[in-house]
Amino acid sequence: MRVLIIEDEARIARRLERMATNFFEQNSEIAICDSVDKGLAYIENNAIDLLLLDLNLNGESGFDLLESVVSKSFHSIIVSAYTDKAIKAFEYGVLDFVPKPFDEIRLGQAFKRITNTIKTTDEPLKFLAVKKAGNIKLIDIDDLLYIKGAGIYSELYLKNGNRELHDKSLETLAQLLPSSYERIHKSYLVSLSLAEKIVIEPGSKYSLLLKNGELLPIGRSRYGELKGKMG
């Protein structure tokens, strides 16, 4: 697990480092940056799996940074003194918000969410941030029709017919999206609120008919569970 800690308080950074090392044990590789610009430079040049981010760095708001990091492939966990910012952070699509002061147990819970495929809480994710022509664009998840996996990336299919590419994998996005989103196929993630009915085609091929008339394939192994949920 490659972890980057962006934190300007040396003592707290070392505490995070120690706890991450304890949690991920041998397979951990941890770096610390004490400012926004150093952190961004590190992300540009190094691949990471997890970012631990403070929201107030040397007097600068971490929210500008947040917009750009949530569009990346890795998960972000906010470690901040400003608990009132938690909801906003979740709306942007962070995995967890750990308020300061924290102990090893609370931080451990956040770490566990990375490996946990079952959603434990329903956080109010509102936007998906995508990189487009060097800028960050926020996409309201209400505009989302379904998501199709494309290797290490995901393709967002929007209600207006547009398509956007997201750096996070389908697995990573599934952890962030509200629980109404269901993995109906190894390559498809869709909100059941947009589904009309299950269509059975000849040769026991199952498809999901969306309210807009589009048909999406249903994985054979996922049919039973989905049928239960559709009622």
Place this chain on the structure above:
Amino acid sequence: MGDDLAWAKKDFDDANWAEERGKTGKNIFWVRTKINLSKKPVGQLGLKIEAFGAFEVYWDGVLIGENGKIVSSKAEIPGNSSSYYSVPDSLAQLGDHVVALRASQAYSQNIQRGVGVGLSSYESLLQVPLIVTSFMNLMAGAFLIAAIYYLFLYINSRIRQRTVLIFAIICFLFFALLILEYIKFYVEIPYTRFFLRLEFIGWITFALSVLVPLYFSIQFKFKWKKILLSLLIITLVTIYILNFGHYDITAIYYSLVMWGFSLIVVFYAIYQKERGAIIVLTGLLLRVIINYYLFYDLSLFISFCLVVLCMLYLHTMQMKVIEEEYQRSLLLSSKLQLELIKKNIQPHFIKNTLTSLIDWVEESPKEGTAFIQALADEFDIINDIAEQVLIPVRQEIELCKKHISVMQFRKEINYQWEENGIDENELIPPAIFHTILENGITHSSPLVDGSMKFKLSFSAIGEYKQYDFETFGKNRIKIKPRDGGNGFVYVKARLTESYSNNWAFASKESENGWLTTIKIYK
């Protein structure tokens, strides 16, 4: 000149009498005048005579009264300058009549004052002046109260304003003017004292004509006050010299000059968009209308009254501004107090401190205890200074040092403190260097050897005292431009609170890192 009762008769031929009195000395002389009664008044006929000296009044040869007492070949007992007589019904037929005065004027001999004679109903002759007087005195009373009120206000206010005192004096002078003008109707003034009253009225009008434009020029922050005032006084003195002895005309000219100079100031004020200028202009212009419709005396007083009302309005408006400013300053002070207390409980400080503290306690309880002690010390000082507006500079330095030791535990940077030329007797607003120190810790990163130094220097050079707060470190690269933020707003507000505008604040990059300079002017 001479004395013959026959001269009182109606049909006596006085064609060859002189128009002027001539040199009569202490002797008795006679004055005759024809008068026409064209309409019989309701009730008793009355006669009003305005003349100097003492005299007996004959109506068609019949004695109807006397004013003062004539004493043969000696100085008389002076009569009043205005006197009233009732004419018996039997003598009050329509048509021509002769009023003859048997008079003497031993005093003020060189004053050749004409004799004024008027007819009306006896009742109204006595009543009308008293009614006018009662209204004027009512007005005078209001101004007396205003004068006393504003005088007390001036004496008891925190900030003594010249305009308040000037206004009190104007109100008092106006009160005196009204009283003096109408005192003639109810206090007997022998003709010998007649000019004394006019003299007083003249000087009061003079003073008012200086003070009113002066008041407006202060109130409206007129730029060329001294020039205006000298021109005004020169004009008034010129009027006094040119019209010496003509009391009424002098007073009219005075008031016109006052009006004109006030107009200049008010136009300037309108140009400068001063509050209330339009209202005052309206008040001043109303005078033109009043002048047109009313005769001299009354119009002068009513227009004066309007001017004073304008001033009163301006004044209450200014009081409102002062009151609001005071409220604002109180509000600012309590806001600053709150901000000072908030410094150490705002989440960024307290949560980060507590997180570091937990870590220290878990890792090294001994160090953790020292950390807690440093934090407690910083809180103690904050608590001590929280309600102060100025604190000894030493206390401020102690606060900075405590903050440094707390931050040392958090940031694990070797912070150093240095000072130079500190005067222990100096006072400064609380937590201003503390704020600058916080900024330094936040926005600078340590030098290569992991250390960072702060240096506070003091110097008193002639006109001002100067504090230099220098941060020795590397300045962090900013994503957004650095404007000092809330911290500098706090510092500046504190400086304003204690030194109003007599300070200067500068914060900029320096050779060694960052330099903040505060100058306090004497």
